[in-house]
Structures are given as C-alpha cells and as structure tokens.
Amino acid sequence: xxxxxxxxxxxxxxxxxxxxxxxxxxxPNHPNIYLHDLYEEYxxxxxxxxxxxxxxxxxxxxxxxxxxxxxxxxxLLKQWxxxxxxxxxxxxxxxxALAGKKLLHVVxxxxxxxxxxxxxxxxxxxxxFLAPLEQTAHLCGMDYLPPYxxxxxxxxxxxxxxxxxxxxxxxxxxxxxxxxxxxxxxxxEYMNDWxxxxxx
Amino acid sequence: MNGSFLLxxxxxxxxxxxxxxxxxxxxxxxVLGYVIGGMMIGPYVLGWIGTEGEDIMHFAEFGVxxxxxxxxxxxxxxxxxxxxxxxxxLGGMQYSLTTLLFMLPGIFIMGWSWQMSLAVSxxxxxxxxxxxxxxxxxxxxxQTTAGQASFSVLLFQDIxxxxxxxxxxxxxxxxxxxxxxxxxxxxxxxxxxxxQTLLVLGAVGLVFISGRFxxxxxxxxxxxxxxxELFTASALLLVVAVAYLMxxxxxxxxxxxxxxxxxxxxxxxxxxxxxxxxxxxxxxxGLFFIGVGASINFRLIGREPLTIAGVVAAxxxxxxxxxxxxxxxxxxxxxxxxxxxxxxxxxxxFAFVILAFSLQLxxxxxxWNDILMAATAITMTLTPVWIAIxxxxxxxxxxxxxxxxxxxxxxxxxxxxxxxxxxxxFGSTIGRFLRANGVxxxxxxxxxxxxxxxxxxxxxxxxxDATRLDLLEAAGAAHAKILIAAIDSPDANAILIHNARKHxxxxxxxxxxxxxxxxxxxxxxxxxxxxxxxxxxxxxxxADALRHLGFRAYTVKRMAxxxxxxxxxxxxxxxxxxxxxxQYIFSAKKQIEMQEKLLHEDLLxxxxxxxxxxxxxxxxxxxxxx
Numbered sequence: 001x002x003x004x005x006x007x008x009x010x011x012x013x014x015x016x017x018x019x020x021x022x023x024x025x026x027x028p029n030h031p032n033i034y035l036h037d038l039y040e041e042y043x044x045x046x047x048x049x050x051x052x053x054x055x056x057x058x059x060x061x062x063x064x065x066x067x068x069x070x071x072x073x074x075x076l077l078k079q080w081x082x083x084x085x086x087x088x089x090x091x092x093x094x095x096x097a098l099a100g101k102k103l104l105h106v107v108x109x110x111x112x113x114x115x116x117x118x119x120x121x122x123x124x125x126x127x128x129f130l131a132p133l134e135q136t137a138h139l140c141g142m143d144y145l146p147p148y149x150x151x152x153x154x155x156x157x158x159x160x161x162x163x164x165x166x167x168x169x170x171x172x173x174x175x176x177x178x179x180x181x182x183x184x185x186x187x188x189e190y191m192n193d194w195x196x197x198x199x200x
Numbered sequence: 201m202n203g204s205f206l207l208x209x210x211x212x213x214x215x216x217x218x219x220x221x222x223x224x225x226x227x228x229x230x231v232l233g234y235v236i237g238g239m240m241i242g243p244y245v246l247g248w249i250g251t252e253g254e255d256i257m258h259f260a261e262f263g264v265x266x267x268x269x270x271x272x273x274x275x276x277x278x279x280x281x282x283x284x285x286x287x288x289x290l291g292g293m294q295y296s297l298t299t300l301l302f303m304l305p306g307i308f309i310m311g312w313s314w315q316m317s318l319a320v321s322x323x324x325x326x327x328x329x330x331x332x333x334x335x336x337x338x339x340x341x342x343q344t345t346a347g348q349a350s351f352s353v354l355l356f357q358d359i360x361x362x363x364x365x366x367x368x369x370x371x372x373x374x375x376x377x378x379x380x381x382x383x384x385x386x387x388x389x390x391x392x393x394x395x396q397t398l399l400v401l402g403a404v405g406l407v408f409i410s411g412r413f414x415x416x417x418x419x420x421x422x423x424x425x426x427x428x429e430l431f432t433a434s435a436l437l438l439v440v441a442v443a444y445l446m447x448x449x450x451x452x453x454x455x456x457x458x459x460x461x462x463x464x465x466x467x468x469x470x471x472x473x474x475x476x477x478x479x480x481x482x483x484x485x486g487l488f489f490i491g492v493g494a495s496i497n498f499r500l501i502g503r504e505p506l507t508i509a510g511v512v513a514a515x516x517x518x519x520x521x522x523x524x525x526x527x528x529x530x531x532x533x534x535x536x537x538x539x540x541x542x543x544x545x546x547x548x549x550f551a552f553v554i555l556a557f558s559l560q561l562x563x564x565x566x567x568w569n570d571i572l573m574a575a576t577a578i579t580m581t582l583t584p585v586w587i588a589i590x591x592x593x594x595x596x597x598x599x600x601x602x603x604x605x606x607x608x609x610x611x612x613x614x615x616x617x618x619x620x621x622x623x624x625x626f627g628s629t630i631g632r633f634l635r636a637n638g639v640x641x642x643x644x645x646x647x648x649x650x651x652x653x654x655x656x657x658x659x660x661x662x663x664x665d666a667t668r669l670d671l672l673e674a675a676g677a678a679h680a681k682i683l684i685a686a687i688d689s690p691d692a693n694a695i696l697i698h699n700a701r702k703h704x705x706x707x708x709x710x711x712x713x714x715x716x717x718x719x720x721x722x723x724x725x726x727x728x729x730x731x732x733x734x735x736x737x738x739x740x741x742x743a744d745a746l747r748h749l750g751f752r753a754y755t756v757k758r759m760a761x762x763x764x765x766x767x768x769x770x771x772x773x774x775x776x777x778x779x780x781x782x783q784y785i786f787s788a789k790k791q792i793e794m795q796e797k798l799l800h801e802d803l804l805x806x807x808x809x810x811x812x813x814x815x816x817x818x819x820x821x822x823x824x825x826x
Binding site for chain 2: 013015017043044069076153
C-alpha cells in the first residue's frame with residue numbers, strides 16, 4: 001500500500017522564483033502526493049487550523065519545502081507552525097497526531113555548500129541553522145529525515161536544476177512506496193549525499 | 201390673529217429669553233431666571249401682565265405632565281418596579297410626617313380648626329416637581345442617589361394630589377358648598393363606587409395595553425410618512441389624550457403621563473418622542489415658572505414682611521428636618537442626604553391647587569390663603585438659590601462624594617461607547633461585527649420597518665433622524681466614544697458629521713463616504729477616518745479578478761493593500777490642492793499615473809521595480825559581485 005505525502009510549500013513570490021518554480025515542474029503527478037501551496041491558500045495569513053490539522057492527519061509523510069530566508073523559514077510557514085501545531089494535538093501528553101510521521105525538509109539556499117561551514121561565510125552548517133525546525137518535528141514525535149538542500153540557488157544552471165528536480169521526484173516516489181532505507185539515510189547529514197551514494 | 205395675543209407672547213418670550221440668559225451668565229439655574237422674569241413683568245414691578253399669573257400657571261402645568269411623560273420614557277418598567285419601595289416608603293414617610301408636623305402647630309399655636317390645619321398642611325407638604333426635576337436635570341444629577349430619592353418622593357406626592365382633592369370636600373360639614381371645578385372628573389363622579397374603581401383600573405389598563413398594541417404600531421405608520429411635524433403632532437396628541445383620560449377617571453394626569461412614558465420606554469420611538477416633546481416641555485415649564493414669579497404678591501409681602509418671612513422660615517425648616525431624618529432612615533450618604541434635603545424643602549405647585557380649592561370650600565381664611573400662596577412662591581423662587589448655596593458652601597465639607605461620572609446621561613440607560621447612525625446594509629454589517637466582538641452600539645435609523653425588524657432580532661435600534669441634534673444628544677453622544685456615520689444619503693451623513701463635530705468635539709467620527717468627492721467634503725469637516733464604499737470593495741473585487749487570471753494570491757493581496765494605501769495617500773495630498781479645480785484635475789491625473797506606474801513596475805521584472813521582496817532575480821543581481 002502506498003503512503004501519502006503532503007508538501008507544505010511556502011514561497012511568498014513564486015512568480016519571481018527560478019528554483020522552486022523549476023522544482024515544482026519535476027513534482028511527480030501522483031494522487032498520493034499533494035502539493036499544498038500555503039501562500040496561495042492563505043494570502044492574508046489567516047490559517048484555517050482545523051483544515052490544516054485534518055490534512056496533516058491524512059498524510060504519512062510531511063514535506064516542508066521553502067527557500068531559506070535569513071537562515072529561517074518564510075513567515076507564512078512559521079505562521080503555519082505557530083497556528084497548526086497546537087498543544088494537545090501536535091505535542092503535550094495527548095498530542096500524538098503527528099507521531100511517527102516522516103518529515104522531509106526541502107530547503108533552497110543562495111549560498112554554496114562551502115559557505116555553510118565553520119570557516120565559511122555563514123559560519124554554521126545548514127543542519128545547525130535548521131536545528132529549531134528539526135527539534136519542532138522531534139517534539140511532535142516526527143521522524144526528521146536528513147534535509148534535502150538546494151545549494152547556491154542564485155547561480156544554478158538548468159542542468160543542476162534538472163538534477164535537483166529529478167532527484168527530489170525520485171526521492172518522493174521512493175518515500176511513498178515505503179521502501180526507503182531509513183537506516184541508511186541516518187548515516188548522512190544531508191539527503192543529497194544519501195541520494196548520491198544510492199545512485200552511484 | 202389677535203394683536204394682544206401677540207403682544208403677550210412677546211412679553212413672555214422676551215422675559216424668558218432675557219432673564220434666563222442672564223441667569224445662565226451668572227451661573228444660576230434657568231428656573232430662577234424664569235421666576236425672576238415673571239416677577240419683573242408681573243403686576244407689582246413692571247405691571248406688563250396683570251393677575252393672570254395663576255391662570256398661566258394652570259395652563260402651563262401641562263408642562264409638568266409632559267415632564268413626567270418624558271421621565272417615564274427614561275424609566276423602563278423593571279426599573280420602575282424596583283423603585284416601588286422608595287416611592288411608597290420614603291415618599292409616604294415624608295408626606296405623612298410633614299403633614300403631621302404642620303398640623304400640630306396649626307391647631308395648637310395658630311388656633312386654626314383641625315380641618316383648616318389639615319388642608320393647609322397637606323398643601324404645604326407638597327414639593328415642586330417642576331423646579332426640582334428641572335434643576336436636577338440641568339445639573340445632570342437625575343441619576344444620583346439623591347436625584348432618585350427626590351424623584352420617588354415627588355412621584356408619591358403627585359399620586360397623593362388626587363385623593364386629597366377628593367378628600368377635602370369631606371372636611372366640610374355642610375354639604376351645600378357649590379364647587380366649580382374645570383376637571384372633567386364629573387363624568388364618572390356620579391357613578392357608583394365599584395364602577396368608578398373599575399373605570400379607574402380600566403383606564404390604567406388601557407394606557408398599558410394601548411401603549412403596546414396601539415400607539416407603537418400607530419407611530420410606525422406615521423413615521424412611514426416621513427413628515428416630521430406629523431410625528432410631533434402624534435406625540436403631543438398622545439400626551440394630551442392620556443392626560444385627558446386620567447382626568448376623566450379622576451387620576452393625576454401627570455401620573456398617567458408617567459405611566460404612558462414607562463410603557464413606551466422600551467419602544468424604538470423613545471428617543472424620537474423625547475426629542476419631539478422636549479422643546480414643548482421646556483417652554484411650558486418656563487411659562488409655569490414665569491407664572492410663579494408673576495403671582496408673588498409683593499404688596500402683601502410689603503404689608504406683612506415679618507409674618508411672611510417667619511412663615512417661609514418655619515415651613516422650610518420643618519420640611520428640611522423631616523427630609524433629612526427620612527434620608528437618614530433610608531441610608532442616604534451625608535452629601536447625598538444634604539442634596540436631597542435642600543432639593544425638596546420648598547412648597548410645590550400643587551399647593552396652589554390645594555389652597556385654591558380649599559379657599560373655594562371655605563376651608564381656609566382668605567388672608568392666610570394669600571400669605572401661604574406668597575410663601576409658597578417665595579420658597580419655590582429660593583430653591584435654586586439654596587441649592588447653589590449648598591453646593592458651594594455646605595456640601596464641600598462632607599467627604600463622601602458620589603461622583604458625577606457614575607451617573608448615566610439623562611436620556612439613555614445603556615451606556616454604549618459606539619453610536620451607529622444609519623443601519624442599512626452598510627451600518628448593520630458594522631453593528632453585527634461589533635456585536636460579534638461583544639461591543640453593543642446605540643443604533644439610530646430612519647426606516648421604521650427596518651427598525652422594527654432589527655428590534656425583533658434583538659438589536660437596540662432607535663427610530664429617528666440622526667441629523668437632528670437633539671436625537672443625537674438623546675442617543676448619548678455626550679458620553680459615547682465613537683460615532684459611526686453610516687447613513688445611505690451622503691447629504692444626511694454630511695449634516696450629521698457637521699453637527700457632531702460642532703457639538704460633540706470629543707467624538708471619534710468614522711464616516712462612510714460614497715466616493716472620493718464625499719470624502720473631500722468630510723475631510724473639509726475635519727474628519728480623518730473616512731471609509732469609501734467604492735474603494736475597498738472595488739479593490740477586493742479587482743484583486744480576486746487578478747487571481748482568477750492566474751496571479752499569485754499573496755502578491756495580489758499585497759498589491760491590493762498597497763493600492764488602497766496609495767489611494768488614501770493621494771486623497772490626502774489632493775485635499776490641499778482641491779480649491780484650485782484646474783490644478784486638482786491635473787494632479788489627480790498625475791496621482792493615477794503614479795499608481796499605474798507603481799503597479800506596473802511591480803510586475804515587470806526587467807524594469808527597476810519598487811518591490812524587490814522575495815525576488816530571486818533582484819537578489820541574484822545584487823549578490824553577483826560577492
């Protein structure tokens with residue numbers, strides 16, 4: 001039986017985006033993969049909590065996909081977290097609604113992989129920057145997979161975009177099939193490296 | 201038209217105009233102004249009017265009836281029921297005790313017959329409803345404890361007038377006295393007792409039932425004609441009819457009017473009735489006070505100044521003692537009790553009626569009758585004086601102050617911070633949203649069908665033309681925080697805003713404007729919060745249209761918000777340039793061009809855009825050199 005994936009997509013200005021508009025073109029057209037375009041759904045930031053919770057409950061894999069802004073998520077995704085992840089639903093003694101679900105974090109960054117390192121311009125690694133989100137998922141009992149990072153988005157050529165897009169599509173298909181090698185993934189900081197190793 | 205009538209009218213009106221404005225200038229109550237005006241034009245000073253002062257008072261007593269109707273309008277039935285203890289207890293105690301204390305010296309010191317003593321005492325125990333309530337209202341003290349207690353006592357006295365007038369003839373042993381009373385009471389006087397009782401009860405019941413089921417629907421029909429004077433005429437007719445009915449069955453017209461007022465207090469026409477009758481009441485009461493002044497017999501006072509001074513002092517002293525003791529017993533705080541005592545220690549207008557009737561019955565000697573009449577008028581004249589003295593010199597020494605802030609404005613008991621004028625589709629949406637957030641508003645609307653419907657849905661809507669200053673006042677404009685001007689007609693809205701800005705400058709006005717041009721008119725009035733019907737909805741629709749064409753929702757949202765912001769800024773910018781019409785057209789065009797440019801640029805990546813938010817192209821370009 002196939003699993004179901006919910007992509008919580010947050011981009012405030014998709015019409016000006018190269019990377020995410022490009023990635024979405026590669027998104028498998030599969031009934032079990034649901035793209036939830038948050039900025040299109042909630043332009044006035046008035047999140048429908050009940051609806052979002054029902055959606056999340058109905059899916060086994062949750063994807064947070066967004067560009068990284070100032071080392072964090074776009075404001076509407078933060079709003080989504082703040083509104084939707086209610087105590088007693090997402091966390092707390094009775095809050096087990098998300099427990100056991102897999103969480104895949106898909107993030108694009110302007111800087112290169114080298115910039116995100118101890119000696120680099122950004123001084124910290126991506127994983128370090130994403131720690132609050134990883135912990136959010138952890139607190140809700142979700143299984144935070146190694147994040148899939150699109151590096152150097154400002155200077156990405158069509159070829160790299162194609163490889164990012166098709167790899168993400170391959171990963172999503174693998175995840176909904178339920179055949180993903182969770183233990184193997186665990187050994188990698190980033191999903192990118194697991195995919196490379198897997199494909200080689 | 202009769203020339204002498206016009207002349208008389210000129211005399212009375214100018215006495216009022218001159219002396220009341222003088223009194224107000226000097227910081228005295230209007231009552232005193234009228235009374236002094238009456239003295240001046242009266243037979244003993246200028247002699248412009250003769251001895252008809254008392255007749256005038258009799259005519260003008262109708263002002264008291266109206267006043268009680270208006271007071272009734274302000275008291276909802278439950279509230280009236282809550283007052284019953286204080287009316288019967290406090291009122292009954294004051295009246296019986298004062299009468300007793302006047303009677304004893306009458307019999308034992310003055311050597312009067314007990315009948316005369318009783319008649320005189322009953323007359324002197326009355327206080328003046330007209331003076332006291334008018335003064336309280338003017339000072340805004342109607343809702344204080346002292347104000348409420350005073351009202352209870354006055355209401356009880358008012359109720360007592362009728363049984364007293366019925367009882368006085370029984371004091372006369374010989375039955376041959378011929379009475380001439382102009383009251384139409386005679387109609388039921390000859391009927392058997394049980395039938396009389398039945399008729400009295402029936403009349404009261406009629407007031408209650410017809411108030412609910414006849415008057416209110418009738419007023420609805422009349423209000424639909426939208427002829428204002430017709431409504432005023434109906435209001436007058438209502439009060440006069442009630443007064444007549446009450447007189448017919450031998451009840452006090454004032455009491456009947458009060459009951460009618462209470463019945464109509466919960467109807468949507470409350471404020472409209474109030475504002476229609478207010479000027480009549482005011483003028484009639486003024487006339488009444490002029491009559492009081494004119495009827496003071498200065499010749500008699502000149503002849504026996506000591507007797508009269510002594511009588512006045514004794515009467516006021518006894519009344520004040522009883523009032524103070526009664527106030528104590530009913531646990532009024534000391535400053536409230538002082539105010540209560542000083543308010544009521546005069547002899548009232550009903551004393552004239554009772555004394556005159558007693559004279560007819562030969563119950564009271566003529567000389568004493570004249571002296572007591574003069575004394576009564578003097579106490580009424582002096583009331584505003586000693587109330588002022590109490591406020592300035594005595595009251596400040598008593599610590600516990602009942603704050604004036606705690607009283608509700610005289611016309612409205614629901615103290616809503618928001619007034620919505622106009623409750624059509626626009627206003628009612630505002631009202632619903634406010635209510636959904638627990639904010640109740642006082643609502644004024646001029647469409648009686650709608651008012652009826654909304655009241656059924658539980659809104660507190662009042663029928664009336666909000667452009668009328670008096671209605672605005674009745675709706676509590678003096679105490680509200682926000683006035684929402686949401687009338688359909690831009691012209692009516694403009695008048696409302698003009699009035700409100702002028703007379704209630706503290707109000708925060710939020711105005712509905714049909715379009716840009718209405719908005720300019722309101723800006724000229726100094727209104728800063730203007731909501732154009734044609735702006736927000738149009739932009740909202742346009743934004744949805746763009747979405748339908750495939751634009752991103754959030755982008756459209758931001759652009760719509762920016763558009764509204766630009767448009768409002770443009771409105772303010774153009775305000776100053778508006779006088780020069782030529783220039784206005786020019787810069788309006790310029791403003792629109794600017795908006796178009798801004799919006800256009802927002803979408804075109806290749807041009808220098810004003811909005812670079814989350815624009816990856818812009819970021820890429822700016823970070824290239826890194």
